[in-house]
Amino acid sequence: xxxxxxxxxxxxxxxxxxxxxxxxxxxAVFIYSLWVDVSKFSVQKLTxxxxxxxxQTPIITRKLEFPLNCIIxxxxxxxxxxxxxxxxxxxxxxxxxxxxxxxxxxxxxEDLRPWNATGISRDMVERAKTTAHFRLIIVKGKAYLEKYKxxxxxxxxxxxxxxxxxxxxxxxxxxxxxxxxxCDDRPVIQSxxxxxxxxxxxxxxxxxxxxxxxxxxxxxxxxxxxxxxxNIKPWEKVLIDVRExxxxxxxxxxxxxxxxxxxxxxxxxxxxLLTCNVSEQQDWNARLFIQDWILxxxxxxxxxxxxxxxTHRYKIYIEGYAWSVSEKYILACDSVTLLVKPxxxxxxxxxxxxxxxxxxxxxxxxxxxxxxxxxxGNKHKQKAQAIGKAASNFIREGLKMDHVYxxxxxxxxxxxxxxxxxxxxxxxxxxxxxxIMACSADGSERKFMMESLVKGxxxxxxxxxxxxxxxxxxxxxxxxxxxxxxxVEKWEDGYWESLNKKQ
Numbered sequence: 001x002x003x004x005x006x007x008x009x010x011x012x013x014x015x016x017x018x019x020x021x022x023x024x025x026x027x028a029v030f031i032y033s034l035w036v037d038v039s040k041f042s043v044q045k046l047t048x049x050x051x052x053x054x055x056q057t058p059i060i061t062r063k064l065e066f067p068l069n070c071i072i073x074x075x076x077x078x079x080x081x082x083x084x085x086x087x088x089x090x091x092x093x094x095x096x097x098x099x100x101x102x103x104x105x106x107x108x109x110e111d112l113r114p115w116n117a118t119g120i121s122r123d124m125v126e127r128a129k130t131t132a133h134f135r136l137i138i139v140k141g142k143a144y145l146e147k148y149k150x151x152x153x154x155x156x157x158x159x160x161x162x163x164x165x166x167x168x169x170x171x172x173x174x175x176x177x178x179x180x181x182x183c184d185d186r187p188v189i190q191s192x193x194x195x196x197x198x199x200x201x202x203x204x205x206x207x208x209x210x211x212x213x214x215x216x217x218x219x220x221x222x223x224x225x226x227x228x229x230x231n232i233k234p235w236e237k238v239l240i241d242v243r244e245x246x247x248x249x250x251x252x253x254x255x256x257x258x259x260x261x262x263x264x265x266x267x268x269x270x271x272x273l274l275t276c277n278v279s280e281q282q283d284w285n286a287r288l289f290i291q292d293w294i295l296x297x298x299x300x301x302x303x304x305x306x307x308x309x310x311t312h313r314y315k316i317y318i319e320g321y322a323w324s325v326s327e328k329y330i331l332a333c334d335s336v337t338l339l340v341k342p343x344x345x346x347x348x349x350x351x352x353x354x355x356x357x358x359x360x361x362x363x364x365x366x367x368x369x370x371x372x373x374x375x376x377g378n379k380h381k382q383k384a385q386a387i388g389k390a391a392s393n394f395i396r397e398g399l400k401m402d403h404v405y406x407x408x409x410x411x412x413x414x415x416x417x418x419x420x421x422x423x424x425x426x427x428x429x430x431x432x433x434x435x436i437m438a439c440s441a442d443g444s445e446r447k448f449m450m451e452s453l454v455k456g457x458x459x460x461x462x463x464x465x466x467x468x469x470x471x472x473x474x475x476x477x478x479x480x481x482x483x484x485x486x487x488v489e490k491w492e493d494g495y496w497e498s499l500n501k502k503q
Contacts, residue, residue: 063455063456063459064084064456064457065455065456066080066082066083066168066455066456067455068434068435068438068439068450068453069082069435070435070438070439071439077435077436077439077440078435078436079142079431079432079433079435079436080433080435083168083171084171084172084457085141085171085172086141086171086172086173087171087172087457089458089459089460089461098460098461098463098464099463099464100463100464100466101403101406101407101410101462101463101464101465101466102348102351102398102403102463103351103466104347104348104350104351104398104407105406105407105410105463105465105466106466106467106468106469107218107347107350107351108407108410108411108414108465109414109467109468109469110468110469110474111210111217111218111411112217112411112414112415112418114194114201114202114215115201115204115418116418118201119418119419119420120204120415120418120419120420121201121420121421122420122421124201124202124203124204125178125179125180125203125204126203127203128180128182128189128203128204128205129148129180130203131182131184131188131205132148132180132181132182132205133147133148133149133150133151133156133181133182133183133184134146134147134148134156134160134180134181135148135178135179135180135181135426135429136160136163136177136178136179136181137177137178137423137424137425137426137429138167138174138175138176138177138412138423139176139423139424139425140176141167141171141172141174142431142433143160143163143164143167143431143432143433144425144426144429144430144431144432145160145429145430145432146426146428146429151183151184152183152184153227153228153229154222154227154228154229154445155183155221155222156181156183156222157222157437157445158222158223158225158226158227158228158448159181159183159219159221159222160432160437161225161434161437161438161449161452162220162222162224162225162408162452163408164432164433164434164437165225165405165434165452165453165454166405166408166409166412166454168434168453168454168456168457169405169454169457169458170405170409170457170458170462171457173409173462174409174412174413175412175413175416175417176416176422176423177412177415177416177419177423178419178423178424179204179206179412179415180203180204180205180206181205181206181207181219182205182206182207182216183207183208183222184207185208185209185320185321185322185323186209186321186322186344187207187209187210187211187214187215187216187322187344188205188214188216189202189203189205189214189215189216190213190214190215191213191214191215192213194215202215204217204415205217206218206219207219208220208221208222208323208325208346209322209323209344209345209346210344210345211343211344211345217411217415218345218346218347219347219408219411220346220347220404220407220408221325221346223235223325224401224404224452225448225449225452226444226447226448226449226451226452227325228443228444228445228448229444230296231444232306233448233451234448234451234452235328235399235401235404235452236400236401236451236452237451238306238307238329238332239332239395239396239400241305241306241307242306242307242310242329242332242333243396244307245307245308245309245310245333246310246333246334246392248310249310249311251313251334251335251384251385251388251389252381252385254310254311254312254313254335255287255311255312255313256285256312256313256374256378257285257286257287257312257313257314257374258285258286258287258312258314258315258316258338258370258373258374259286259287259288259289259309259311259312259314259315259316259335260273260286260287260288260289260315260316260318261288261289261290261291261309262290262291262318262320262324262326263290263291263320264290266320266321267319267320267321269318269319269340269363270318270320272366273288273316273318273340273366274288274290275366275367276288276366276367276370282367284367284368284370284371285314285370285371285373285374285375286316286367286370286371286374287312288316306329309333310333310334310335312335313335313336313374313377313378313384313388314335314336314337314338314359314373314374314377315330315333315335315336315337315338316330316337316338316340316361316370317330317331317337317338317339317340317342317358318340319340319342319343319344322343322344323342323344323345323346323349327346327349328348328395328399331352331357331358331391331392331394331395332391332392332395332396333388333392334388334389334392335388336358336359336373336377336384336385336387336388336391337357337358337359337387337388337391338358338359338361338370338373338374339354339358339359339360339361340361340362340363340366341360341361341362341363341485347407348398348399348407352391352394353480353481353484354481354484354485354488355387355484355487355488356387356390356484357387357390357391357394358387358391359373359377359387359488360484360485360488360489361373362489362492368492368496369492372491372492372495372496375495376491376495402463403463405462406462406463409462410462410465414465434449434453437449438450438453
């Protein structure tokens with residue numbers, strides 16, 4: 001009996017030793033993983049390779065993802081402590097490997113030129129408060145908000161969300177700053193108010209568009225992260241959908257007319273456009289439709305998917321109350337964009353070239369101008385198709401979200417360099433982060449926030465900022481733009497003279 005017990009006891013002791021060894025092994029692996037992980041906390045998806053060196057900034061070589069940490073209900077949401085506060089990317093070691101930013105980044109220098117000589121004082125920033133919807137403050141890598149009034153719909157919400165995603169993309173890389181943001185359509189800082197012998201310096205005010213008479217600083221619009229009220233997805237999703245829509249119908253197989261769908265009641269110029277619609281008396285080669293957003297919302301926006309509107313060879317862009325966010329969706333469609341002479345620009349459109357990226361349409365004689373453009377394109381199919389393709393390539397490659405974020409990055413960095421005061425968090429300002437915004441949101445707002453969430457730090461550095469325009473280069477650019485538009489007008493005039501002679 002004793003001989004039988006002794007081997008069983010030995011066997012039991014061996015099993016215990018094995019279990020203890022495995023337990024200590026797993027504890028050691030867990031502790032090591034905490035040391036390797038820069039966040040010191042677990043993350044949802046760790047496919048990154050980090051080269052850990054004590055007292056040095058980690059180098060990110062592959063994607064590190066941090067999910068939102070939403071706490072349970074009935075508790076106050078706080079910002080996470082585990083997100084990296086700084087990082088280095090592999091391409092920082094090799095400057096030659098960095099990609100140069102698209103040419104339209106050069107407009108950042110032009111938008112900030114009014115303050116090049118003087119810098120930006122706190123008084124200038126405070127004077128921009130008159131029409132601003134909010135003040136954004138970034139101090140030591142954290143964002144704070146001082147809100148003054150509610151914007152139209154969720155423009156302010158998604159603009160702020162976009163800036164928070166920029167901070168997740170490049171943690172620790174956004175400098176301390178304070179800025180005022182106006183979410184309304186039209187620019188308000190009139191250049192003429194800051195000229196003359198007793199002139200003062202203009203206040204820096206950020207917004208979505210500008211014109212040649214104002215000094216507002218142009219910033220990417222809210223819809224890049226989604227337009228919840230009309231169910232337009234974040235830009236990355238839209239680009240995928242539009243590409244699929246383009247692939248469904250070749251340009252040559254599309255309807256040989258000019259298409260527009262929108263709200264005509266926001267501007268007289270759009271009401272005037274409707275007179276160009278096809279009728280029993282006249283066909284101006286235009287097919288125009290009124291967008292009823294109330295009806296669309298009742299029908300769950302089934303007829304307003306921008307990817308399903310790439311069905312005509314030509315698409316019309318026309319401003320509304322000011323510039324319209326629809327421009328980027330139209331340009332992405334492979335169709336020839338018929339661009340009714342604009343008065344406003346956003347951050348990327350100033351680099352678009354007539355006849356190369358779009359076909360210019362006269363504002364004061366739209367119907368004849370549209371008919372000529374369509375007749376010309378249907379007669380010169382290869383040239384017309386090339387214009388549509390150049391525009392969609394510009395949008396797909398030059399306006400991908402990587403570049404939108406890099407534009408924001410460089411604009412904010414260049415702006416911060418001009419500040420002559422130390423940014424401070426005002427009393428009463430609230431700290432913001434992705435968790436505070438998204439965890440409490442619901443419906444389309446939450447859905448679009450989750451779809452546009454930057455999962456973790458970028459594995460690459462921002463693109464390299466191009467230099468400012470030299471005065472002569474900028475002058476030549478404007479001259480070429482003007483000459484190209486005038487050339488189209490000459491072709492158009494000759495077309496109608498020839499038709500009148502035949503009649």
